[in-house]
Amino acid sequence: MTDAKSHLADLVRNALDAFAYAAFIMPATYAQLYGACAQISTKTDWHGTSLLDIGSGPGTASWVIRQFHPHLQHITAVERDPHLQHVARTLARGADLPTTTYVQRSEEHTSELQSRQYLVCRLLLEKK
Helix, strand or coil, rough: CCCHHHHHHCCCCHHHHHEEEEEEHHHHHHHHHHHHHHHHCCCCCCEEEEEEECCCCCCCCHCCCCCHCCCCCCCEEECCHHHHHHHHHHHHHCCCCCCEEEEEEEEHHHHHHHHHHHHHHHHHHHCC
């Protein structure tokens, strides 16, 4: 387990921890992702209709991406922690988000997917 993953595992041990994570850490993560998406949006004219969010946590990336790409129709959120996934579902209830499929995967499977996701993002950004 990497340092970041072990740190998150130490932070989120139950449902209350997951909601605390959403209240205190999610806003900072949202701000960082928003800044990155603002930069990326100047370099690409992506108009996809679906998003695969690997390691989705409480759904932070889904909220950010929706700001830049309101045309999204479907999100697949892959998260290993059931408490963070519960927070994501709770926050999404009644929100103006696209249809979302929540998938729970083991840490090993999620790590493999994240490596592939990084490669895909690099290829998309280098395309321009």
